Amino acid sequence: MIPAMPAQVATDHVFAALADPTRRAIFEHLARDGEQNVRALTARAGVSQPAVSKHLGILKHARLVRDRREGRKTHYSAQPQALKPMLDWMGMYAAFWHDRFDHLESLLKRMDQ
């Protein structure tokens, strides 16, 4: 959520994936109720099956969901550990402020008394 912080890329993907309320709902549903296929998810999501598949692709890219093929069906499950970088806001802010402190000290060196 703050540029130039460690673990930023993974966090960006997670935030981007979860910025959409439909994707949040799909992810929350999977996290709460366990593995589902696209058809079951579509019945709950209130959008078309291709739209659900597209959302799942984005969630998968962010490593928030994993897929498992079984015959002609694909089952999706939540990977809540992918949320860790996002939930660890204090850790992110610690890295952020240490970096800013460095910038502050460098500015102070350049400033007149």
Place this chain on the structure above:
Amino acid sequence: MTEPAASRALVIEREMPHPPEKIWRALTQGPLIEEWLMKNDFQPVVGHHFSFRSTPVPGWNGVIDSEVLVIEPNSRLSYSWGTMGTTTLVTWTLTPTKSGTHVRMEQSGFRSEEDAAYKGAKYGWTKFIGNMERIAGGLD
């Protein structure tokens, strides 16, 4: 992830070989703040609403909404720090030492319950994060 919200604070402290007056300028003059922190329209006036602006990234507009809460020249500065549906409090404390200044930054109030209820309704984020914390509760 399960500690009471009120106890959650981040503290960073450093000794700096500069007088408090000089550090105070870096902390409270907009163009100087921009050099080490972010673009801003800060004014050293209690009650002044302002924002820090950073480069937007997907899922975050880069804006931090703030209000000046405490101004004690050369010693204490406090402002709110609101972004992504969560408001925290940032407090700077400057203490003169023999060789310069002890600089202490405390950011507190991470995810308080009342904030979650208020901002969550506005952004739809905090409730989600609360739910996810419960689901991800087993993660270290």
